[in-house]
Amino acid sequence: MDAFDIGIIGAGVHGASAAFHIAGRGRSVVMFERGTPAGGPTGRSSAVCRAFYTNAFLACVARDSIAMMANFPVHTNGRESGYRRTGLYFLHPEEDVEQVREVAAGLRRIGIEVDVFDRSQLAGRFPRFDLGGIAAGAWEADGGYADPASTTIGLLERAVELGVEPRMRAGDVRIEARPGGGAVVITEDGRRTECARLLIAAGPWSASLASQVGVDLPLTVERHLVAAIAWGRVEPVSFGFADLPGGYYCRPEGEHLMIMGSLHSAARADPDHFSQEVTDDESLHLVQPLVRRIPSLADAEPRRGWASLYDVSPDWQPVIGEIADGIVVDAGTSGHGFKLAPALGKHVADLVAGDPVDPGLEQFHPSRFDAGRPLAAGYRSARILG
Ligand SMILES: Cc1cc2nc3c(=O)[nH]c(=O)nc-3n(C[C@H](O)[C@H](O)[C@H](O)COP(=O)(O)OP(=O)(O)OC[C@H]3O[C@@H](n4cnc5c(N)ncnc54)[C@H](O)[C@@H]3O)c2cc1C
Numbered sequence: 386m387d388a389f390d391i392g393i394i395g396a397g398v399h400g401a402s403a404a405f406h407i408a409g410r411g412r413s414v415v416m417f418e419r420g421t422p423a424g425g426p427t428g429r430s431s432a433v434c435r436a437f438y439t440n441a442f443l444a445c446v447a448r449d450s451i452a453m454m455a456n457f458p459v460h461t462n463g464r465e466s467g468y469r470r471t472g473l474y475f476l477h478p479e480e481d482v483e484q485v486r487e488v489a490a491g492l493r494r495i496g497i498e499v500d501v502f503d504r505s506q507l508a509g510r511f512p513r514f515d516l517g518g519i520a521a522g523a524w525e526a527d528g529g530y531a532d533p534a535s536t537t538i539g540l541l542e543r544a545v546e547l548g549v550e551p552r553m554r555a556g557d558v559r560i561e562a563r564p565g566g567g568a569v570v571i572t573e574d575g576r577r578t579e580c581a582r583l584l585i586a587a588g589p590w591s592a593s594l595a596s597q598v599g600v601d602l603p604l605t606v607e608r609h610l611v612a613a614i615a616w617g618r619v620e621p622v623s624f625g626f627a628d629l630p631g632g633y634y635c636r637p638e639g640e641h642l643m644i645m646g647s648l649h650s651a652a653r654a655d656p657d658h659f660s661q662e663v664t665d666d667e668s669l670h671l672v673q674p675l676v677r678r679i680p681s682l683a684d685a686e687p688r689r690g691w692a693s694l695y696d697v698s699p700d701w702q703p704v705i706g707e708i709a710d711g712i713v714v715d716a717g718t719s720g721h722g723f724k725l726a727p728a729l730g731k732h733v734a735d736l737v738a739g740d741p742v743d744p745g746l747e748q749f750h751p752s753r754f755d756a757g758r759p760l761a762a763g764y765r766s767a768r769i770l771g
Contacts, residue, residue, distance in 0.1 A: 392580030397427035400586035402730025405540040408547035423537035429693030434724035435528040442745035449728035464539030467532025474626040479520040518630035566711030589656040589696040591716035608654035612671040613688040631674035648767040695720040700759035701768035706750030
């Protein structure tokens with residue numbers, strides 16, 4: 386039987402980032418992926434990148450991730466993340482304003498530039514917007530978006546260059562607890578690989594893998610949509626924004642398109658049987674509040690979107706921790722985990738490698754739910770803002 390110090394299941398952006406950060410630490414590392422890197426939800430991500438978080442640890446992680454993506458070639462030996470700095474607005478109703486001002490002040494103290502504008506200032510900046518229901522807007526100049534597949538592949542290719550063994554197209558692996566800690570990973574052809582420590586970074590399939598070693602993770606799976614419009618003859622909006630009264634986020638995609646999705650929870654889905662297609666009705670439902678906000682977008686042209694999966698924890702914050710002897714999970718990122726991954730992978734790598742870990746990571750252990758200590762997240766039902 387093969388034996389490695391560390392095994393990783395899942396070549397989404399979280400598994401790839403952990404591999405990238407463990408590589409070069411003198412441990413033997415093997416990574417298993419059923420399909421191809423970023424072939425799951427990561428590759429369908431809107432990949433909005435912001436450090437506008439209410440959770441201070443995640444804000445720092447997002448800040449560091451954005452810096453990494455902006456300087457990706459330096460970190461990955463010349464590869465590209467596709468990071469584009471567009472700036473992002475977070476448009477809030479009256480009831481959020483006090484919290485937004487407190488959060489913005491806290492973010493500025495940790496080097497994240499966020500300015501808060503009141504409604505009259507916003508009106509000057511957004512003559513095309515109907516600002517009904519909006520009392521204030523936070524502006525994060527360094528926010529933007531990246532290419533989720535390039536980012537994942539860049540991290541993984543660099544990890545492989547540094548010695549990580551990739552086993553792509555391995556089919557659905559299973560796990561058994563290994564005497565003495567860690568796990569035996571079994572691929573569909575029956576091959577068994579002993580991993581002294583194991584990271585489960587399998588997104589919506591993480592709970593099912595954890596159950597194979599007797600651990601019940603409180604994760605659910607939701608199907609989420611991305612709708613797209615082409616500007617056509619409409620003047621493009623050059624920045625992204627989250628519209629809390631409207632319940633959606635949107636961002637430009639290259640020169641010609643804007644993509645958007647919901648800020649709220651959606652119907653549960655079976656991760657092995659769900660539709661990746663978005664119907665015209667679903668698209669229309671999603672786009673309507675955006676057109677109410679920017680009436681001139683009524684002349685934009687609808688384009689086909691797509692659907693994919695969020696792996697959702699009860700408080701919408703990530704679930705990260707050692708769940709059995711030598712078995713670590715990093716999942717439950719609830720629709721906001723892309724931009725966390727590049728820097729979060731360092732903390733996850735520390736945990737998996739058994740190296741000293743930032744105490745800030747402890748709050749994400751899944752035991753918080755049994756202990757009745759869910760984390761605060763976002764603003765009211767927009768918990769996706771973390
Ligand atoms: C529509 C959509 C929009 C989003 N928008 C944003 C956004 O704007 N900003 C943001 O920060 N985040 C966003 N997210 C969330 C973000 O994309 C996810 O948090 C992140 O991609 C999760 O990455 P992951 O590596 O944990 O999981 P995944 O991408 O799910 O990767 C898990 C991998 O594990 C593999 N796997 C699973 N089970 C097995 C098995 N048994 N054997 C072998 N391999 C297995 C899968 O094939 C998959 O490749 C969005 C997500 C979606 C779906």
